[in-house]
Amino acid sequence: MRTVDEHLTEILGSVAPLPPLDLALLEAQGTVLAESVSAPVPLPPFDNSAMDGYAVVAADIAAATEAGPVALPVVGDIVAGDSGVSAIRPGLTARIMTGAPLPAGADAVIPVEWTDGGNATVRISRAAPPGNYIRRAGEDVLAGQVVAEAGTRITAARIGMLAAVGRSRVTVRPKPRIVVVSTGDELREPGTSLAPGQIWESNSFMLTAAVAEAGGTGFRQATVQDEPAKVLEMLHDQLVRADAIVTTGGVSMGTRDVVKEVLSGTGTVSFHKVRMRPGKPQGFGLLEGIPVFTLPGNPVSAYVSFQVFVRPALRVMQGLPPEPLPTVSAVVAEDVKSPAGLRHFLRGRLSFTRGFYTVTAAGVQGSHQLGSLSSANALIEIPEDVEAMPAGSHVEVMRLPS
């Protein structure tokens, strides 16, 4: 038997960030930057108007009121995109649109709503200080400023930022390609009918989706029967297109636990009982340099194993720290019992009321009971040395992706 931490340490010691790749901006969505990107020019690149209105010298309209508007001749019309905008002199104004370059000489913009909207001459009925409605060059981003650090995930807002500093391509860690495959003679495809003794296959769907939630690209493979030759053939076929392989089933003590049978001693793969519930039987190792995770077949065991072991490894491959799922401290609503010597991951419902988190463990916690997993939003993590937690105790809770 080994601990969760010992097993995770072995895994993290065997995985490395994927080599960087140059991708077009939209193709990079969801990947992690492998370079820090800085702005080649300030943003905005030039002083410009924040309003549709008139560019003025603020001193010229210092006395303007509703009752006594100031009239100024309109000597130009400046729209966004204009280049070579000429200066204005005191006593004159130019009509200006939002985003248009501020003419030299002007030090304020008066929105059209404060005027009569005149074309040849405009009457301005409100005074404004210098700087009014002017967006200064560099007030968003300075030239040379880092706008996205290496090691950050490329979200929609960051794609906007990268485009705004002129980048069409970026160097990123690609999404890890994870092949997910289930094993078991009893498994049938959803959408087909069941004979006695059969069940619909669910693990590979669940884990392919979990790969996407963790920032990878999952490839679901057809279920492999419990035959050693077929399992080996499938693994060797998939190694060429995978950055990692995840299997479920066939790793405990049964007579048909073929994953364990064919992989024991193959490459660096080894099998261990890990002090956790669910998820006790685990296998991990490298096959031709590719990490292979052999997770237990019980659906909840497979899911918890993924979150505890595979997700951190996927993060390392993306150039991110191997952090666990986001964790909060919560108060347990009822007494909770836990087996001695095992780290216990209980399905629970986390809620935030009156300023603190409360968590309630699901009524059923069997490794086959997907119902309580699919309605859970959290995993309560009870340490190995804790056997009982009375209601009101503080406990660490991992939030599940939602």
Ligand SMILES: Nc1nc2c(c(=O)[nH]1)N[C@H]1C(S)=C(S)[C@@H](COP(=O)(O)OP(=O)(O)OC[C@H]3O[C@@H](n4cnc5c(N)ncnc54)[C@H](O)[C@@H]3O)O[C@H]1N2
């Ligand atoms: N004598 C022992 N028996 C078992 C032990 C043990 O220590 N000694 N450990 C138990 C624990 S804990 C777990 S977890 C399971 C792990 O079993 P396997 O990894 O060998 O998985 P299977 O036997 O293939 O399947 C277990 C269970 O899960 C269902 N299953 C499997 N794959 C899928 C799938 N893709 N979709 C849906 N359901 C799946 C399968 O039908 C079984 O019911 O072993 C215990 N036994």
Ligand code: MOO
């Ligand atoms: O350790 Mo198993 O994963 O509980 O069902």
